[in-house]
Amino acid sequence: MNSPHTAQVRLLLSAALALFTFTVVIGILNGTDLVDFNHKALLTHVHVGTLGWITMGVIAAALWLFALGDAPGKDAGLIRLLGYATPLTITAYSLAFLTTASVVRPLLGTLVGLVILATFVWTVRQAKGRTLSVPHIAILGSVLMSVLGAVLGVLLGLRLAGNESIPESMGEAHPAAMVVGSLVPVGMAFIEWALDGKSVERKATLAGWIQVG
Numbered sequence: 001m002n003s004p005h006t007a008q009v010r011l012l013l014s015a016a017l018a019l020f021t022f023t024v025v026i027g028i029l030n031g032t033d034l035v036d037f038n039h040k041a042l043l044t045h046v047h048v049g050t051l052g053w054i055t056m057g058v059i060a061a062a063l064w065l066f067a068l069g070d071a072p073g074k075d076a077g078l079i080r081l082l083g084y085a086t087p088l089t090i091t092a093y094s095l096a097f098l099t100t101a102s103v104v105r106p107l108l109g110t111l112v113g114l115v116i117l118a119t120f121v122w123t124v125r126q127a128k129g130r131t132l133s134v135p136h137i138a139i140l141g142s143v144l145m146s147v148l149g150a151v152l153g154v155l156l157g158l159r160l161a162g163n164e165s166i167p168e169s170m171g172e173a174h175p176a177a178m179v180v181g182s183l184v185p186v187g188m189a190f191i192e193w194a195l196d197g198k199s200v201e202r203k204a205t206l207a208g209w210i211q212v213g
């Protein structure tokens with residue numbers, strides 16, 4: 001099924017794959033104990049993988065799935081902006097993980113959060129009037145949880161930068177929202193979409209809503 005935003009989807013998936021090679025190299029060197037990486041390098045590994053590879057792939061999938069059937073050129077400006085802003089902000093944020101734990105990190109995290117929020121708002125708008133299949137609602141749920149997880153991540157970053165008034169529990173809430181809240185539903189979306197291409201044309205049943213919920 002062709003997307004009217006093929007160029008941006010391809011750009012996002014290519015950037016995601018390029019970033020993923022970084023995560024793979026660090027992971028292999030660390031796993032084989034050839035290099036003993038510090039906390040900053042390991043957290044860069046985590047976020048280049050989860051944000052740079054997975055979340056960027058999810059944004060590409062959202063732009064693809066939620067624009068199927070649209071006329072070419074619809075929302076072209078916004079989608080082009082997302083196509084460039086996503087890899088740029090995520091790469092900048094990943095570099096911040098590697099170099100600093102100061103307030104610069106939550107500031108760049110906020111930019112990434114805004115990109116995810118823009119994707120969510122566009123996706124909700126596109127959902128109106130469409131047949132909402134299980135992959136559609138799972139991607140919507142995943143992007144929503146990414147927005148919430150990003151807010152918690154920015155708060156965690158502010159706490160680690162010295163703001164003691166932010167509760168310590170952010171350290172657990174952020175990974176839980178991102179990993180369980182966002183990755184699990186998007187896994188459901190891709191499994192259903194890949195195993196049965198026609199599933200995106202079938203309205204989700206109550207069981208599908210419960211599964212994602």
Ligand code: HEM
Pocket residue numbers: 043046047050051055101109110112113149150153154156157158160171174175178179182183
């Ligand atoms: C805008 C998006 C994000 C922001 C602002 C953010 C922020 C943060 C911060 C500040 C930390 C703590 C770093 C430290 O200890 O120095 C952290 C840790 C972590 N984040 Fe993120 N993150 C984001 C995206 C994600 C995503 C997409 C995932 C997974 C799907 C994720 C999973 C984790 C995990 C597993 C940890 C490690 C927790 C631990 O140390 O046990 N993050 N994140």
